[in-house]
Amino acid sequence: xxxxxxxxxxxxxxxVGSVLVSTAHAATKPVNFNVLNVAAVLPTPFxxxxxxxxxxxxxxxxxxxxxxxxxxxxxxxxxxTGEAAWEISxxxxxxxRLIGVNLDLFDASxxxxxxxxxxxxxxxxxxxxxxxxxxxGTYKLVATGTGVRDSSLDVTLSFITAVPEPQAYLLMLAGLxxxxxxxxxxx
Numbered sequence: 001x002x003x004x005x006x007x008x009x010x011x012x013x014x015x016v017g018s019v020l021v022s023t024a025h026a027a028t029k030p031v032n033f034n035v036l037n038v039a040a041v042l043p044t045p046f047x048x049x050x051x052x053x054x055x056x057x058x059x060x061x062x063x064x065x066x067x068x069x070x071x072x073x074x075x076x077x078x079x080x081t082g083e084a085a086w087e088i089s090x091x092x093x094x095x096x097r098l099i100g101v102n103l104d105l106f107d108a109s110x111x112x113x114x115x116x117x118x119x120x121x122x123x124x125x126x127x128x129x130x131x132x133x134x135x136x137g138t139y140k141l142v143a144t145g146t147g148v149r150d151s152s153l154d155v156t157l158s159f160i161t162a163v164p165e166p167q168a169y170l171l172m173l174a175g176l177x178x179x180x181x182x183x184x185x186x187x
Contacts, residue, residue, distance in 0.1 A: 026047070026048075026049030026050055026051070027047075027050050027051070028050070028051040028052075028053050029042060029044070029046070029050065029051070029052055029053065030053045030054075030055060031052070031053065031054050031055070031069050032055045032056075032057075033054070033055070033056045033057075033058070033067055034056075034057060034058055034059075035058060035061065036058050036061055036062075036063060036064065036065045036066070036067070036147050036151065037064070037065070037066045037067070038067055038068075039067070039068045039069070039070070040068070040069050040070070041069075041070045041071075042069065042070070042071040042072070044072075045071075045072040045073060045074035046071060046072065046073050046074060046077065046159045047074050047076070047077070047159070048076050048077050048159055048160065048161035048162075049158075049159065049160075049161070050158075050159050051156055051157065051158050051159070052069065052071060052141070052155075052156070052157040052159075053154075053155070053156050054067070054069060054141070054143065054153070054154065054155040054156075055154055056143075056151060056152065056153040056154070057150075057151070057152050058147055058150060058151040058152075059150045061147065062147045062148060062149060062151075063146065063147060064144070064145075064146055064147075065098065065101070065143060065144055065145040065146060065147050065151060065153075066142070066143075066144050067142070067143045067144075067153075068140050068141065068142045068143075069140065069141045070138065070139070070140045071138070071139055071140075071141070072137070072138050072139075073134055073135065073136055073137055073138075073139060073159060074136060075136050076161055076162055077134060077135065077136065077159045077160065077161065077162060078133065078134070078135065078160060078161065078162025079131070079132065079133050079134055079159075079160045079162075080105075080130075080131065080132065080134045080157050080158060080159050080160060081129070081130070081131045081157070081158050081160065082103070082116070082129065082130035082131065082155065082156060082157040082158065083119075083127065083128070083129050083130070083155070083156055084101070084103055084116060084127065084128045084129075084130070084143075084153065084154065084155040084156075085125045085126065085127050085153075085154050086098045086101050086125065086126055086145070086151075086152060086153040086154070087124060087125055087151075087152040088121065088124065088125065088126045089124050089149075091148075094149070095124070095149070095150075096149055096150035096151055096152045097147075097148040097149045097150075097151075098145050098146070098147055098148070098151040098152065098153055099145060099146050099148055100144075100145045100146050101116075101126065101128070101143065101144070101145035101153065102115065102116065102143070102144050102145065103115065103116035103128065103130055103141065103142070103143050103155060104116075104141075104142045104144075105130065105132070105134075105139055105140070105141055105142075106139065106140045106142065107137060107138070107139055108137055108138040108139070110140075113132055113134065113139065114130055114131065114132035115130070116128040116129060116130040117129050117130070130157070134159070135162075141155070141157065143155065
């Protein structure tokens with residue numbers, strides 16, 4: 001393999017390798033709650049590809065739901081997506097019933113970053129979604145509602161790698177061009 005071919009393949013190999021390495025270490029960090037009013041702080045920052053999973057199952061109390069999770073987002077994250085599902089069985093039934101659920105994401109200065117959008121009901125479960133831009137820093141996810149009977153709530157947030165801006169691509173292409181010219185001059 002000649003040197004020109006190697007110089008063309010090396011940047012592509014590095015790019016593919018960096019993508020594989022950044023997604024290889026993705027982790028799901030679960031938080032399990034069994035009471036309606038509780039707060040948790042997660043000490044380890046989230047990296048790109050990581051997921052925050054809130055699992056709530058409350059079987060021995062009813063009333064207002066107010067749960068919060070404070071967490072940190074590390075560098076390289078540009079956005080998040082989330083989804084939630086909670087059981088809303090009929091008013092006269094005996095199955096879990098959680099109503100008026102709202103999910104909010106706040107930054108460290110208590111500024112609202114995003115709220116969930118109700119997506120609908122399917123099979124006795126209400127569903128909502130949550131998404132937005134996010135960067136390194138400390139955040140708090142807050143879930144509120146009312147537990148009429150047993151309460152079941154599942155929330156997942158996924159943290160997504162920041163997409164480079166067009167200027168970053170131009171800079172990378174310029175660097176590749178300079179490397180190509182240098183390789184040709186050596187020939």
